[in-house]
Amino acid sequence: MNGLFPFELIAASRFLREGRMQTIFIISGIMIGVAVIVFMSAMLASMQQNFIKRILTSQPQVQLLVPEQIARPLRMQAPETETALIQRPTQRVLSIDQxxxxxxxxxxxxxxxxxxxxxxxxxxxxxxxxxxxxxxxxxxxxxxxxxxxxxxxxxxxxxxxxxxxxxxxxxxxxxxxxxxxxxxxxxxxxxxxxxxxxxxxxxxxxxxxxxxxxxxxxxxxxxxxxxxxxxxxxxxxxxxxYAAETLAQQIQASIPIQADSWIKTNAQFFTAVHAQGTANTLIRLFVGLSVASGIAAVLVVSVIQRSKDIGILRAMGTSRSQVLRIFLIQGGLLALIGSLFGSALGGEAAILYHNYTRQADGSELFPLVLGPGLFVGSVLLATLTGVVAAIVPALRAAKLDPVVAIRG
Incomplete structure (x- = not known):
């Protein structure tokens, strides 16, 4: 067998064709899950980029200011002298020194x-x-x-x-x-x-x-x-x-001046972006788990249904590792096909949403960010998830005793 595993690929494809309805259902589930991930990722990336662009083009990224004036008590005071109330001085318009x-x-x-x-x-x-x-x-x-x-x-x-x-x-x-x-x-x-x-x-x-x-x-x-x-x-x-706050702190530590970054002055925005990112990650996680569970469930049923076929293959000299690869390939093929259709569906949904959702004056709500990296990443992640989800059913199939499997 060469590195492409032709026998295992042919056997996996045949098993998927014979269980056509199961295959269609699981591919549909994967397609919907990947479409949700692609759509939400595109929307979040577009809104974040639009917000950041708006902020960065309407204010400085780092701003150096005159240090705030602070009133201090006299250093030398008689022990019996009561300390007076220290009041905040009036903040005048002052020039930065030198x-x-x-x-x-x-x-x-x-x-x-x-x-x-x-x-x-x-x-x-x-x-x-x-x-x-x-x-x-x-x-x-x-x-x-x-x-x-x-x-x-x-x-x-x-x-x-x-x-x-x-x-x-x-x-x-x-x-x-x-x-x-x-x-x-x-x-x-x-x-x-x-x-x-x-x-x-x-x-x-x-x-x-x-x-x-x-x-x-x-x-x-x-x-x-x-x-x-x-x-x-x-x-x-x-x-x-994104290094603005670090640079501002370095400047403030080396020069007697106040340095504010756009990150510091827009702390609420970053809190909102972080919350959105966390929510998006959780949604991806739960969608990925549901996809993996569906693939695993279908393959477990496939192992049970095809136990005799697996027994015959084992009796004809097929090794445990080959049987293992057959079911791993099945999981990968299901996820790959579903993720390809899902990526296309999610991308099209994002484009339609962007085209039909407009501001009051008719202009676009935000620029759409829909790069090839999003599609490639989603397909690779979904395919990997499918292979991982197939591990347990594949191990179960590989461990079947050929005599017991044929007797049924």
């Missing part, structure tokens, strides 16, 4: 692709009788847009701004009754004010953010917030987005 040096250090860090200094603070936007509290981000568009993809989220106007221009969120534009080309008076707590022209309106996918978010040139924000020559944040884009 920020050009830190910027250059970050550019030299392995894995850091883009470094963008920026200024952020609070102000008041006034248009006619309407006014709203806003959050200003002053940046250099040429660099900042490589981290936060503002041009991708522009719904009106343009993302290219000058010193007298401003980009505002969709909700803020609606609250102020403003549109592109309109003028806004922006007043900071320092008393500085400036009349700016709305150059673009952006939708960052979050109502709260869209109510406050505004973007101006770096020098414009520095002037408004009385922070000439300073920056309040240094934003980073890195090549390995």
């Amino acid at each position: 920020w050009p040096k830190i910027r250059d250090q970050m550019r030299a860090v392995e894995g850091v692709m883009v470094v963008s200094p920026s200024v952020s603070g609070s102000a008041l936007a006034v248009r006619g009788n309407a006014n709203r509290a806003i959050s200003i981000v002053g940046m250099d568009p040429a660099v900042y847009y490589e981290i936060v993809k503002i041009p991708d989220y522009i719904v009106a106007g343009d993302a290219q701004i000058d010193t007298d221009d401003i980009i505002i969120g969709t909700e803020l534009a609606r609250d102020l009754g403003a549109n592109t080309g309109d003028k806004l008076t922006v007043r900071a707590a320092s008393g500085s004010s400036r009349i700016l022209t709305i150059k673009g309106i952006v939708d960052l996918g979050n109502k709260g953010v869209n109510q406050r978010a505004t973007f101006v040139m770096l020098r414009t924000a520095q002037s408004l917030l009385s922070l000439i020559g300073g920056v309040t944040t240094i934003d980073l884009r890195i090549d390995d987005v």
